[in-house]
Amino acid sequence: MTTAISVKNISKQYKIGAAQQKFQYNMFRDVLVDTLMTPVRIYRALTGRGMRGTAATSLIWALKDVSFDLEEGRVLGIVGRNGAGKSTLLKILSRVTEPTEGTVTVRGRVGSLLEVGTGFHPELTGRENIYMNGAILGMKGTEIDRNFDEIVDFSEVGQFIDTPVKRYSSGMYLRLAFAVAAHLEPEILVVDEVLAVGDAEFQRKCLGKMGDVAQQGRTVLFVSHNMSAILRLTQEAIVLKKGQLLKRAPTPEAVDFYLSSGQAESGERIWEADEVPANSAPFKPIALRLKDKTGKVVDTVRSTESVTVEWEYQLNAPVTGLRVGMYLSTMRGEYVFTAFDTDDAKQYEQFGARQSGRYISRCEIPADFFNEGRYSLGVNASSFGVRRYFMDENALSFNVDISGAPGTQWPEIRQGPIRPRLDWKIEKVD
Amino acid sequence: MTELTKHEPTTIYIKPTKGLAALNLGDLWRYRELIYFMIWRDVKVRYKQTMLGAAWAIIQPVLTMIVFTFLFGRIAKLPTDGNVPYPIFSYTALLPWGLFVAALNQASRSLTSNQNMVTKIYFPRLVLPLASILSGLVDFVIAFVILIGMMVYYKITPSFNAIWALPLFLLLTIITALGVALWLSAINVQYRDVNYALPFMTQFWLFITPVAYSSNLISERWQLVYSLNPMAGVVNGFRWALLGVGNGPDTSLWISASVSLLLLISGLFYFRNMEKTFADTI
Numbered sequence: 001m002t003t004a005i006s007v008k009n010i011s012k013q014y015k016i017g018a019a020q021q022k023f024q025y026n027m028f029r030d031v032l033v034d035t036l037m038t039p040v041r042i043y044r045a046l047t048g049r050g051m052r053g054t055a056a057t058s059l060i061w062a063l064k065d066v067s068f069d070l071e072e073g074r075v076l077g078i079v080g081r082n083g084a085g086k087s088t089l090l091k092i093l094s095r096v097t098e099p100t101e102g103t104v105t106v107r108g109r110v111g112s113l114l115e116v117g118t119g120f121h122p123e124l125t126g127r128e129n130i131y132m133n134g135a136i137l138g139m140k141g142t143e144i145d146r147n148f149d150e151i152v153d154f155s156e157v158g159q160f161i162d163t164p165v166k167r168y169s170s171g172m173y174l175r176l177a178f179a180v181a182a183h184l185e186p187e188i189l190v191v192d193e194v195l196a197v198g199d200a201e202f203q204r205k206c207l208g209k210m211g212d213v214a215q216q217g218r219t220v221l222f223v224s225h226n227m228s229a230i231l232r233l234t235q236e237a238i239v240l241k242k243g244q245l246l247k248r249a250p251t252p253e254a255v256d257f258y259l260s261s262g263q264a265e266s267g268e269r270i271w272e273a274d275e276v277p278a279n280s281a282p283f284k285p286i287a288l289r290l291k292d293k294t295g296k297v298v299d300t301v302r303s304t305e306s307v308t309v310e311w312e313y314q315l316n317a318p319v320t321g322l323r324v325g326m327y328l329s330t331m332r333g334e335y336v337f338t339a340f341d342t343d344d345a346k347q348y349e350q351f352g353a354r355q356s357g358r359y360i361s362r363c364e365i366p367a368d369f370f371n372e373g374r375y376s377l378g379v380n381a382s383s384f385g386v387r388r389y390f391m392d393e394n395a396l397s398f399n400v401d402i403s404g405a406p407g408t409q410w411p412e413i414r415q416g417p418i419r420p421r422l423d424w425k426i427e428k429v430d
Numbered sequence: 431m432t433e434l435t436k437h438e439p440t441t442i443y444i445k446p447t448k449g450l451a452a453l454n455l456g457d458l459w460r461y462r463e464l465i466y467f468m469i470w471r472d473v474k475v476r477y478k479q480t481m482l483g484a485a486w487a488i489i490q491p492v493l494t495m496i497v498f499t500f501l502f503g504r505i506a507k508l509p510t511d512g513n514v515p516y517p518i519f520s521y522t523a524l525l526p527w528g529l530f531v532a533a534l535n536q537a538s539r540s541l542t543s544n545q546n547m548v549t550k551i552y553f554p555r556l557v558l559p560l561a562s563i564l565s566g567l568v569d570f571v572i573a574f575v576i577l578i579g580m581m582v583y584y585k586i587t588p589s590f591n592a593i594w595a596l597p598l599f600l601l602l603t604i605i606t607a608l609g610v611a612l613w614l615s616a617i618n619v620q621y622r623d624v625n626y627a628l629p630f631m632t633q634f635w636l637f638i639t640p641v642a643y644s645s646n647l648i649s650e651r652w653q654l655v656y657s658l659n660p661m662a663g664v665v666n667g668f669r670w671a672l673l674g675v676g677n678g679p680d681t682s683l684w685i686s687a688s689v690s691l692l693l694l695i696s697g698l699f700y701f702r703n704m705e706k707t708f709a710d711t712i
Contacts, residue, residue, distance in 0.1 A: 014710065015710075091709065092444065093444075094551065094552055095442070095444060095552035096548075096549065096550060096551060096552055096709045097706075097709040097710055098444070098445075098446050098447065098706045099444065099445070099446055100446060101446060102445070102446075103443060103444065103445040104443070104444040104445070105441060105442070105443055105444075106441065106442045106443075106444065107439050107440075107441045107442075108439030108440070108441075109439065109440075110442075110552075112550075112551070118546050118547050118550045118551055119544070119546075119547050121471055121475055123474075123475040123478040123479070124471065124474060124475065128471075128474070131467065132467050132470075132471055135463055135464045135466075135467035135468075136464060136467075136547060136551060136553070137551065138461075138464075138553070140463065141463060187439045
């Protein structure tokens with residue numbers, strides 16, 4: 001067996017803070033100071049020194065000293081929670097970004113499914129976009145010609161192939177985009193969370209396609225939060241945590257390790273000291289939990305039952321005008337709602353100014369709210385128009401089980417993120 | 431996906447670049463098909479959902495010419511070279527100038543407007559500014575047709591020099607635009623200030639380029655400094671080749687060409703060195 005990928009001591013450092021800092025000020029004083037500092041900034045920018053060395057910048061290691069070899073024709077699963085470095089690893093392998101340290105040797109072309117729809121232009125027709133996207137993914141014109149019919153078939157857009165894609169439904173758009181990427185013929189295929197997109201039928205098709213690829217003896221790297229897909233499709237898996245490779249083992253063993261070591265999505269997110277940026281003080285997040293009716297922490301929510309979200313945090317100094325809240329979004333990135341604990345005017349009067357201490361902001365999302373699927377919960381603590389203390393767009397994700405929800409007698413996918421139980425009245429008028 | 435390609439796959443080594451990055455222009459050649467498709471896409475979508483469509487390629491320079499003729503020809507009564515009528519005198523200059531400005535505008539934003547490509551796939555990033563500059567050539571050709579019509583109307587026959595000189599001056603325009611755009615697009619990745627500075631820059635640049643006036647109006651002792659602007663050389667060259675006025679290639683052209691080459695080479699190195707951070711900072 002020859003080695004397809006050889007990763008040696010890869011590390012990747014990111015600068016955080018500097019970029020975020022930029023958007024944080026909205027006080028006049030900050031803007032003024034910032035403006036006066038302009039000459040200094042320009043000097044730094046042009047000498048390539050960036051914002052390095054200033055207190056605003058903190059460096060994090062997205063990957064630290066990761067090494068592994070992968071033989072040709074193997075399918076490797078990569079698991080780890082958000083921010084563990086999975087995507088960074090894939091980005092380095094597909095040469096989008098450079099490692100800070102270490103080397104990678106890759107034998108063959110790397111194609112990746114994290115670039116689904118990249119370069120699609122809404123004004124171009126489906127046909128034109130296939131060629132465009134193919135070229136971007138590194139396919140030759142002849143290669144696209146050869147696969148063209150197959151791509152169209154796979155995408156199921158058929159008769160709309162000469163319609164500009166801006167007229168497509170989001171499902172059609174996605175299917176077409178995926179079809180192109182799936183027909184790329186790379187020696188190494190990198191797949192990142194395709195399962196988060198598309199309807200169930202399409203996801204099944206994608207997994208099937210991946211299985212085919214693996215059977216043809218190509219090398220596949222598969223990142224997913226979906227443990228059953230990882231178990232089904234991969235023989236071996238690596239577990240990443242905070243940029244480090246914790247374990248490499250046959251998949252069942254690795255998944256077991258991942259789930260039992262408490263880093264899986266468990267319905268609870270605990271912030272450790274090093275995960276909280278210094279500039280969020282005096283606000284300090286402690287934990288975010290998702291609880292069912294009985295008060296048990298859950299990672300799967302039943303659509304027919306209410307669920308309680310609670311966020312525990314510490315204020316190290318009194319804060320005025322504080323609002324603590326959440327964004328709820330689907331895994332496709334559509335927002336479902338945004339809500340804050342002081343949305344209610346009376347609440348705001350009472351709790352707008354908060355003394356230092358430890359708090360829990362808790363709310364209940366009613367039953368008959370969620371549709372089937374995976375959702376992401378983001379959190380935000382801010383004082384409107386003054387400052388944003390802390391934000392994590394994807395603090396926690398959870399699944400929704402819809403058994404017993406309205407309409408489940410029909411085994412079909414219902415569109416939209418919510419699944420309310422509406423009070424239908426049917427009357428015969430004639 | 432039919433069968434596994436049988437040819438021996440190439441091995442790629444990924445490691446952090448240390449020191450000055452090599453230019454690696456061979457990579458650009460391997461991705462020539464992508465350059466072609468990017469140009470094709472730019473051209474194809476440029477005038478989508480506009481009422482006048484590609485006519486804009488003509489309207490813009492023609493309207494500018496009319497305004498210039500009125501302001502500088504009629505009111506300010508600026509002299510042209512060798513009694514060439516003012517409209518065609520300015521239009522000849524507006525062609526390369528329009529190409530240059532459009533190229534700068536498109537190319538400086540090419541990385542940020544294709545952000546999702548930059549953060550998701552590997553390809554030589556040079557493809558983006560290069561393709562957006564080359565796609566401007568289509569507009570240039572369309573606008574050129576009007577110039578031919580005007581030459582027939584004013585009964586001006588270009589010299590034979592035009593055959594070799596025009597492509598050369600066109601190349602000089604593209605090299606200059608690419609050189610500047612490489613700097614600007616790379617800076618734009620991190621500092622969007624470029625978006626705000628660019629309109630000023632092009633406006634200022636228009637003043638120091640003999641588009642609305644003849645470069646003979648510049649006094650002798652400033653001519654050398656003046657020719658540091660590569661676009662001055664281009665505009666004079668266009669007029670010389672097409673209208674037969676002004677000086678042919680002389681020292682000042684060499685100065686212009688050197689400056690433009692310097693811009694290109696420095697731009698290439700700057701771009702290549704910033705390239706590795708594009709995906710992280712964009």
